[in-house]
Amino acid sequence: MPDRYIKKILEARVYDVAVETPMEEAKGLSERLKNRILLKREDEQPVFSFKLRGAYNKMQQLTEEERACGVVAASAGNHAQGVAMSAKKLGIKATIVMPKTTPDVKVTNVRRLGGKVVLHGDAYDDASTYAKKLVEEKGMTYVHPFDDPDVIAGQGTVAMEILRQESGPIDAIFVPVGGGGLVAGIAAYVKYLRPETKVIGVESEDSACLHAAMAAGERVVLPQVGIFADGVAVAQIGEYTFEVAQRCVDEVITCSTDEICAAIKDIYDDTRSICEPAGALGVAGMKKYVEREGCEDRTLIAIDSGANVNFDRLRHIAERSELGEKREAIIAARIPEKAGSFKKFCSALGKRNITEFNYRYSDDSNAIVFAGIQLKAGGDGRDELITELREQEYEVEDLSDNEMAKIHVRYMVGGHAPGNLENEVIYRFEFPERPSALMNFLSKLGGKWNISLFHYRNHGAAYGRVLVGMQVPPEERDQVGAFLKEIGYNYWEETDNTAYQLFLG
Template identity: 75%
Template sequence: MMQRYIRKILEAQVYDVAIETPLEEARGLSERTGNHVLLKREDEQPVYSFKIRGAYNRMAQLTPEERARGVITASAGNHAQGVANAARFLGVKATIVMPKTTPDVKVTNVRRLGGKAVLHGDAFDDARVYAEKLMEEKGLTYIPPYDDPDVIAGQGTVAMEMLRQHTGKIDAIFVPVGGGGLIAGIAAYVKYLRPETKVIGVESNESACLALAMEKGRRAILPQVGIFADGVAVAQIGKYTWEICKDHVDEVITVSVDEICAAVKDIFDDTRSVTEPAGALAVAGLKKYVAREKCEGKTLIAINSGANVNFDRLRHIAERSELGEKREMLIAARIPERPGAFKEFCKVLGNRNITEFNYRYSDSDSAIVFAGVQIRKNNDGRDELLAELNEALDEVTDLTDNEMAKLHIRYMVGGHKPSSCGDEAIYRFEFPERPGALMKFLNTLGGRWNISMFHYRNHGAAFGRVLVGMEVPKKERAEVRKYLNELGYTWFDETENEAYQLFLG
C-alpha cells in the first residue's frame, strides 16, 4: 500500500495551480522553546490553504465525460476554494455545499473563483449529506475533501517538498488533523523515506476524531463536534486516511481553544501572517509536545495549513491568546467591604499587572472581586500567585480554566439574584451564528418559565453563546431538561458552576 501511495505522490499533478511553499525558520519560537522550529507555509498558497493540492490532483484525473457533467463537493471552506480554483483552471462547473456557519471570507472567495456556493446545514456532515443528494439527482462527480487516494496523494506533496527543502535530520513533524487527508499523505511519504522521523497529529479537543480512533483501535464517530477550528471540525476520521494513520502516525496531541489562540499569536509574531484556528493547530501541538518532553536542540516542523479567517473572529482570538500562553490568570477573591481593601488586595499582587477588575457590592461585610492578572509564562507563576493570595485572603478561587467564567461571567459581573427571585436554574447554550439565529433561539425557548437572567455576546465566531437563568422549581428540572433536549441546541446545565455561585447565585 505504501509503495502505491509513494508513486501517486510523486506523480501527483498539483503545480498547475499550487505553488511550492517555503519552509521558514520561526526564530521567536525557536528561541523560546530551545529547538529549531520550522514552519511550512501552506497559508501562502493561492487560496491560502494546502487544500488546493488534493482538490486539483483529484480533479485532474476526471474523464472528459465527468468534466462535462460538472463536480460537486462539501466543505467547511478551504477544500471548497481548492475545488473552485481547480474547476476554473480546468473549465469545469463546480457546485460547493458549505455549512451555514462557514466564515464569510471562504464563501466569498468560492464565489469569486467561479464556484456555485450552496449553504446548507450547521456542520460539515450536514453539508456532505446534502451534497451527496444533489450528486445523485444531477449526475455530478463528487470530489471528497480528504477521504480519497488522489486527494491524499495531492496533500502528500507537502511532505515531498519538506524533505527536499530540509535534507538534515527532522525529529518530528506536527500536522493538523480534520478528516486526515493531510496527515495521511505526509505520513505515507515521510515514514517510507525517513521512518525515524515522528509524524504527530494535532487536533482541537472539540473535534479529536483521530485521537478517538487511536484510543478505540477503529474509526468512531464523535457525539459532538465544536466548530471554533472550523477547518478541522470533522466527526469521524476518513476510511482511506485511517488505513494509513493507524500504522504510521506516532501519536495525536489535542489542544484547547486557548492554546490554539496563543499559537495564532505565535505565528503572527514570527511571520506577520494571521492563520485561521485550524491553521495554527500544528504550532499549538508543537509547543505542548516540547513542554511535555522538555526537549532541546531538536528540529521540529509545524505545518501552517491555512489562513482563511474572518477578521471579526480575531477579537476572540486576541482575548484568549494570553490565557493560552499562560500569561494571564483569572481569579475570584473575597475582600472586606471597607476603604483601603482594594489597595491591600493590589499589594498582595505585588508588581503583577492587573488586566481586568470587576466587583459588585454584596453586603456590608465583604465583596467578591473578579480579576485578571498577568503572570510569568508558566504554571509556577500561577501556583505562586495562588499561594500568596490564599495566605493573605480568606477566600480565593482560580477561574483560569473555567469556560463559563471566561465566556460570560467576566463580562456580566453584577450581583446575586434578588431575594424575590424563585429557584433559579442556569443553562449555557451554543447555536450556529447566522442572521436571525438569536431571534430563532428566543422564539424557540418559549415563555413557560420566567427568564431571570440572559447574556449574549457575539464573538465574531461561527457559533453564538447564550447564558440563561430561568425560575424553575426543583420538581420541574427534569421536565426542563427534556424540553431543552428537544430544542436541538447544544446546552450545558451550569446551575452548580462555582463561577455562577460566587457572582450571580
C-alpha cells in the same frame, strides 16, 4: 498500503494552480523552546490553504464526461476554495455545500472564484450528507475533502517539498488533523523515505476524531464536534486516511482552544501573518510535545495549514491567547466592602500586573471581584498566585479553566445596583498604559470614597481605559473634580449616561 501513495504523490499534478510554499524558521519560538522550529507556510497558497493541492490533483484526472456533469464538494471552507479555483482553471462547474457556520471570508472567496455556494447544516457532516444527495440526484462527481486516494496524494506533495527543502535530520513533523487527508499524505511519504522522522497529528480537543479512532483501534463517530477550529471540525476520520494513519502516524496530540489561540499569537509574532485556528494546531501540538519531552536542539516542523479566518474572531483569539500561554490567570476573590480594599488587594498581588478587573457593589459586607492577573509564561505561576492570596486570608477561586467564566461571566459582572447603594457617581478614565499603571491609578484614587463599580481590561493599547463608580455624598461632590484633576488622567463624568442608567444604575 501506504507505499502505494508514493508513486501517486510523485506524479501528482498540483503546480498548475498551487505553489511550492516556503519553510521558514520561527526565530522567536526557536529561542523560547530551545529547538529549531520551522514553519511550512501553506497559508501562502493562492487560496491561503493546502487544500488546493488535493482538490486539483483529483479534478484534473476526471474524464471529459465527468467534467461535463460538474463537481460537488462539501467543505467548511478551505477545500471549497480549492475546488472552486481548480474548477475555474479546468473549466468545470462546481457546486460547494458549506455549513452555515462557515466564516464569511471563506464563503465570499468561493463565490469570487466562481463556485456556486449552498449553505446547509451546522457542521461539515451535515454539508457532506447533502452534497452526496446532489451526486445521486444530478450525477455530479463528488470531490471529497480528504477521504480519496488522489486527494491524499495531492496533500502528500507538502511532504515532498519539506524533504527537499530540509535535507538535514528532522526529528518530528506536526500536522493539523481534521478528516486526515494532510496527515495521511505527509505520513505516507515521510515514513517511506525517512522512517526515523516522527509524524505527529494534532487535533482540537473538541473534534479529536483521529485520537478517538487510534484509542479504539477503529473509526468512531464523535457524538459532538466543536467548531472553534472550523477547518478541522470533523466527526469521523476518513477510511483511507485512517488506514494510513494507523501504520504511519506516531501519535496524536490534542489541544484546547486557549492553546490554539496562543499558537496563533506565536505564529503572528514570528511571521506577522494571522493563521486560522486549524492552521495553528501544528504549533500548538509542537509546544505541548516540547514541554512534555523536555527536548532541546531538535529540528521540529509545524505545518501552518491555512489563514482563512474572519477578522471579527481576532478579538476572541487575542483574549484567550494569554491564558493558552499560561501568561494569565482568571480568578474570583472576596474582599471587604470598604474604602481602600481594592488597593490592599492589588498590593497582595505583588509585582504581578492586573490585566482585567471587574466589580459591582452588592452589599455592605463583602465584594467579589473578577480579575485577570499576568503571570510569567509557563511554570506553576497560577498555583503560586492562588497560594499567596490564600496565605493572606483572601477567599480565591481559580477560574482559568472555567469555560463559562471565560466566555460569558467576564462580560456580565455588574448589573443594576441594589437599592441600598446611595450617592453613586460614574467616571470614565484614560491613562497611559505601562507596567503597574492600574496600581498607580488605584494608589492615587486612594480610599477617599468607596468604589462601587470598577471595570478595566488591558487590551495592549497605548491607553488604559477604566470605568469607576464611587459613593460620594452630595456635600462632597464639588471636591471630586479638583481631586481628579490632581490625579492628572483624562476623565469624563458618565453619571447621566443612558447606558449606565439602563444597565448599571
